[in-house]
Amino acid sequence: MNAWDDYRIILALERSGSVRGAAQALSVNHATVSRRLAALNRRLDAAVFERIEGRYRATAQGKPLVAGALRMEEAAYAAEREMAGLDQSMSGRLTLSLPDVVAKCLLMEDLGRFCHEHPDIELVLHTSHSFADLDRREADLVLRISNHPPDHLVGRRLFKYARSCYCAPHYLANTAFARLRWLGWPDDADRPEWVQETVFPDVPVGMRIEDPMVRHAAALAGHGLIFDACFVADRAAGLVRVPGALPILDRDIWVLTHPDMKAAPKVAVLFRFLVEAISLKRGLIEGRPATA
Amino acid sequence: MNAWDDYRIILALERSGSVRGAAQALSVNHATVSRRLAALNRRLDAAVFERIEGRYRATAQGKPLVAGALRMEEAAYAAEREMAGLDQSMSGRLTLSLPDVVAKCLLMEDLGRFCHEHPDIELVLHTSHSFADLDRREADLVLRISNHPPDHLVGRRLFKYARSCYCAPHYLANTAFARLRWLGWPDDADRPEWVQETVFPDVPVGMRIEDPMVRHAAALAGHGLIFDACFVADRAAGLVRVPGALPILDRDIWVLTHPDMKAAPKVAVLFRFLVEAISLKRGLIEGRPATA
DNA sequence: ATTCATTGGTGCGTACTTACACCAATGCTT
DNA sequence: AAGCATTGGTGTAAGTACGCACCAATGAAT
Numbered sequence: 010m011n012a013w014d015d016y017r018i019i020l021a022l023e024r025s026g027s028v029r030g031a032a033q034a035l036s037v038n039h040a041t042v043s044r045r046l047a048a049l050n051r052r053l054d055a056a057v058f059e060r061i062e063g064r065y066r067a068t069a070q071g072k073p074l075v076a077g078a079l080r081m082e083e084a085a086y087a088a089e090r091e092m093a094g095l096d097q098s099m100s101g102r103l104t105l106s107l108p109d110v111v112a113k114c115l116l117m118e119d120l121g122r123f124c125h126e127h128p129d130i131e132l133v134l135h136t137s138h139s140f141a142d143l144d145r146r147e148a149d150l151v152l153r154i155s156n157h158p159p160d161h162l163v164g165r166r167l168f169k170y171a172r173s174c175y176c177a178p179h180y181l182a183n184t185a186f187a188r189l190r191w192l193g194w195p196d197d198a199d200r201p202e203w204v205q206e207t208v209f210p211d212v213p214v215g216m217r218i219e220d221p222m223v224r225h226a227a228a229l230a231g232h233g234l235i236f237d238a239c240f241v242a243d244r245a246a247g248l249v250r251v252p253g254a255l256p257i258l259d260r261d262i263w264v265l266t267h268p269d270m271k272a273a274p275k276v277a278v279l280f281r282f283l284v285e286a287i288s289l290k291r292g293l294i295e296g297r298p299a300t301a
Numbered sequence: 302m303n304a305w306d307d308y309r310i311i312l313a314l315e316r317s318g319s320v321r322g323a324a325q326a327l328s329v330n331h332a333t334v335s336r337r338l339a340a341l342n343r344r345l346d347a348a349v350f351e352r353i354e355g356r357y358r359a360t361a362q363g364k365p366l367v368a369g370a371l372r373m374e375e376a377a378y379a380a381e382r383e384m385a386g387l388d389q390s391m392s393g394r395l396t397l398s399l400p401d402v403v404a405k406c407l408l409m410e411d412l413g414r415f416c417h418e419h420p421d422i423e424l425v426l427h428t429s430h431s432f433a434d435l436d437r438r439e440a441d442l443v444l445r446i447s448n449h450p451p452d453h454l455v456g457r458r459l460f461k462y463a464r465s466c467y468c469a470p471h472y473l474a475n476t477a478f479a480r481l482r483w484l485g486w487p488d489d490a491d492r493p494e495w496v497q498e499t500v501f502p503d504v505p506v507g508m509r510i511e512d513p514m515v516r517h518a519a520a521l522a523g524h525g526l527i528f529d530a531c532f533v534a535d536r537a538a539g540l541v542r543v544p545g546a547l548p549i550l551d552r553d554i555w556v557l558t559h560p561d562m563k564a565a566p567k568v569a570v571l572f573r574f575l576v577e578a579i580s581l582k583r584g585l586i587e588g589r590p591a592t593a
Numbered sequence: 594a595t596t597c598a599t600t601g602g603t604g605c606g607t608a609c610t611t612a613c614a615c616c617a618a619t620g621c622t623t
Numbered sequence: 624a625a626g627c628a629t630t631g632g633t634g635t636a637a638g639t640a641c642g643c644a645c646c647a648a649t650g651a652a653t
Contacts, residue, residue: 017305
């Protein structure tokens with residue numbers, strides 16, 4: 010009876026190359042994968058995988074099973090997507106994938122209001138750093154910041170968001186020009202490209218911090234200049250824009266969903282909500298003074 | 302973990318329209334199907350099936366799942382076929398589907414010899430009346446008697462098999478012409494088409510018997526004329542060909558396999574064996590006297 | 594060379610799923 | 624209209640599969 014689930018094990022083994030990795034992907038114990046693979050080999054009277062250089066690889070006979078499992082997975086994901094797209098209810102789970110900074114510093118109040126307006130919808134925020142895969146139903150909608158048009162997703166490109174140069178209020182006055190430093194990213198060069206576009210193209214990178222929030226905190230503590238999103242820094246107490254620094258329009262803001270799910274009322278209502286909420290904050294996002 | 306197996310339940314429910322029918326198709330208890338369907342609905346937070354006029358039908362939301370399950374099934378069958386086609390061994394299970402009469406009266410000794418020559422091959426004879434579906438791996442090879450070319454199977458058309466008119470030795474001498482009767486099929490008319498081609502086109506059908514072996518026994522018992530395969534009746538003690546009755550060539554004999562499995566040595570060797578064994582009996586099958 | 598981490602396999606107790614009942618409800622046949 | 628067959632649902636006991644251990648083996652890092 011558990012014949013088709015074996016294909017999931019085959020797929021997980023092929024992808025991870027180890028019994029323990031496959032078990033993790035399937036959220037089961039590695040003993041389960043080990044035993045079920047053994048049972049599968051016994052049932053098929055042939056080895057599906059062989060261990061080569063410490064890695065599980067499909068045998069010649071196993072390869073068709075892997076290919077079949079891939080097609081089954083595709084069919085299963087498509088089926089679940091299409092089913093979700095036909096859901097006419099305004100209740101249940103609804104997942105939005107978006108950059109954590111956007112969630113925290115730009116849309117937190119709006120998302121709270123959305124939950125209040127739709128109390129039966131269980132909104133789930135997915136703020137993993139990697140983009141959610143809507144094909145695999147990791148999310149119903151994504152708010153993506155990118156200059157590349159999305160593969161096959163549908164939705165709207167809104168406008169570009171702006172970044173500019175910020176620092177703690179007295180950092181510039183208290184620091185000799187030669188000791189000025191940028192707060193950069195771990196893989197930045199001494200004078201990366203983005204520095205060239207700022208008002209301090211000759212200041213080198215000092216501390217390199219991956220996490221945006223930590224980089225932000227470092228700037229607050231007066232440890233350097235930060236090139237940060239205006240919607241974050243302009244509203245942050247304890248940071249001022251460097252005099253003369255203009256907002257630099259960077260990547261586009263996209264609100265996207267999968268074509269299969271566009272028609273679902275739940276998805277559509279959050280889509281419109283996000284577009285409106287973001288559009289209302291266009292001035293802030295593009296780094297224009299709120300008084301203008 | 303048993304996520305993909307639910308698609309098997311969906312498919313079985315869609316096809317049979319009842320919980321008990323689906324359970325039978327899956328070889329499980331109907332309570333299992335009932336509970337797993339309930340669990341699935343709970344997990345998806347939506348009904349996949351609804352009962353309309355006493356029959357389970359997929360709901361609007363369920364239809365994509367059924368479509369997905371169909372594609373998954375197709376992928377699973379294709380994967381297993383391709384894997385079986387790569388099997389290089391000369392051992393293990395090998396299934397041949399063929400008409401029971403052919404197995405019993407024509408190839409029984411040959412098939413026994415095949416098993417003797419290949420002791421590690423577990424030959425399985427599949428003599429269901431309906432054609433085995435090679436796509437679904439119900440058999441590795443089929444011996445089919447038909448005038449229609451096979452859909453997408455590959456193999457060889459050999460030659461037509463012959464039928465002629467037989468009866469018990471003294472049936473004709475002991476029966477008045479007006480009381481002669483054909484032994485026919487249940488759905489035969491009084492004077493069906495096939496009677497017209499015989500030497501007794503004006504003799505009506507008497508007893509109507511579905512099973513070929515039983516019809517054969519009825520002829521042996523002197524209950525009528527029988528229009529039977531020459532390879533059956535010519536070798537049967539107790540039946541004689543009606544004087545003047547010629548063999549009538551009927552449908553073609555095909556030996557077929559699935560393209561995916563043609564290359565497997567096990568399949569190829571049985572294929573060649575069958576072609577040779579049948580060809581050696583061409584005279585018998587075409588109803589020509591053995592002395593010619 | 595030694596230590597350490599990671600791998601896959603196996604015994605064991607538990608928890609879950611299943612089959613076997615029996616049940617009420619519905620539809621078909623007589 | 625009444626009897627019968629078939630349907631889907633549920634309680635219970637048995638069987639199976641699972642997770643948690645612990646194990647030896649292998650490879651990586653110091």
